[in-house]
């Protein structure tokens with residue numbers, strides 16, 4: 372097994388780190404890549420304003436998640452849990468104990484590579500792991516790497532490989548922290564990491580969460596969910612805007628509802644129930660045990676309480692899972708957009724898609740009926756509000772006979 376070890380202060384992790392991780396996995400053919408946030412970097416003092424380690428850990432986890440290879444890329448808390456300075460030699464000794472058969476590769480950028488012989492116990496480091504070095508800027512070429520590579524090979528018998536990053540990003544966390552303090556720098560960050568920074572007011576960002584612009588709102592939403600859900604959320608956002616344009620609803624509200632509709636999707640039942648309690652959401656028996664029914668309610672509460680969304684957005688999010696009788700146009704739009712956004716792929720989706728732009732009520736009824744049928748086939752309980760939605764539409768003359776539209 373080939374294991375890559377990418378240590379860093381990750382204060383914060385940026386697109387330069389991401390590019391290096393992505394390329395190293397491919398070029399080295401890694402079976403696993405461990406991102407290891409340092410507790411106390413041995414060679415530098417953590418600057419003032421450095422967030423507590425749990426934030427650096429959480430941001431590193433978002434970077435790992437963004438690589439969409441959960442079996443390969445993992446974050447290790449080995450150094451955060453160890454007392455004292457985070458010496459790489461100690462980390463490698465520990466990993467060698469854990470994986471005695473594995474081939475270890477230490478990943479590092481130019482700055483670290485050129486000073487490697489000055490690290491604590493370089494003999495152990497270079498005995499236990501190969502070194503994979505990459506340039507941080509376009510200027511970091513072979514003439515910089517070659518002398519150090521020759522020296523490390525000769526002096527320590529080191530195994531060194533240098534790789535070129537196709538997606539090289541010339542940025543350091545130091546410069547990024549400065550930019551963030553001036554309200555800039557988002558282009559160097561993964562949206563999920565940027566969202567985490569905004570939501571926690573890290574690095575001197577003082578964003579007013581109740582007045583975020585669209586990219587900031589998207590970033591916050593991203594930071595609350597797993598990367599694999601982001602495409603669906605983006606698809607729902609754009610579909611909701613198209614439907615709002617078609618049906619004369621407010622496009623900005625549709626967009627914001629789409630962005631936030633799944634923001635609490637990854638909370639567990641206990642967390643969902645605590646939020647319902649906090650915001651006074653009354654629940655019936657089914658809702659109290661069905662976590663899937665709760666994220667629409669808690670998502671609506673967070674949209675309003677944390678992001679200052681108006682009642683129209685609140686109620687669109689609140690009803691986007693069960694639907695209900697007598698829905699507003701925006702409520703219908705979010706429900707249908709969630710169902711038909713471009714990433715959805717199920718039998719019947721094309722019919723629903725075309726219906727959505729011909730007759731919104733018919734599309735809503737078809738969505739509701741499809742859900743009821745699917746839940747019944749899977750022997751899962753259907754929420755009473757969903758039946759009420761269907762019955763209300765039918766009693767108001769909405770029909771969806773096959774082949775009529």
Ligand SMILES: Nc1ncnc2c1ncn2[C@@H]1O[C@H](COP(=O)(O)OP(=O)(O)OP(=O)(O)O)[C@@H](O)[C@H]1O
Nearest residue numbers: 379380381387391479480483507540542543544545
């Ligand atoms: N833009 C980048 N491209 C490639 N590698 C990078 C880049 N930035 C940092 N690295 C490498 O990532 C590892 C971890 O770096 P670190 O977390 O300290 O980031 P940094 O940007 O160098 O931070 P700081 O500015 O706070 O020193 C190091 O090996 C470093 O060389």
Ligand SMILES: O=C(O)c1ccc[n+]([C@@H]2O[C@H](COP(=O)([O-])O)[C@@H](O)[C@H]2O)c1
Nearest residue numbers: 378379380409413414458459460490491
């Ligand atoms: O062990 C050492 O002496 C040592 C000296 C310098 C750097 N390191 C490690 O190199 C990694 C990159 O460091 P940094 O500051 O660029 O985040 C990080 O994991 C550090 O702990 C380790």
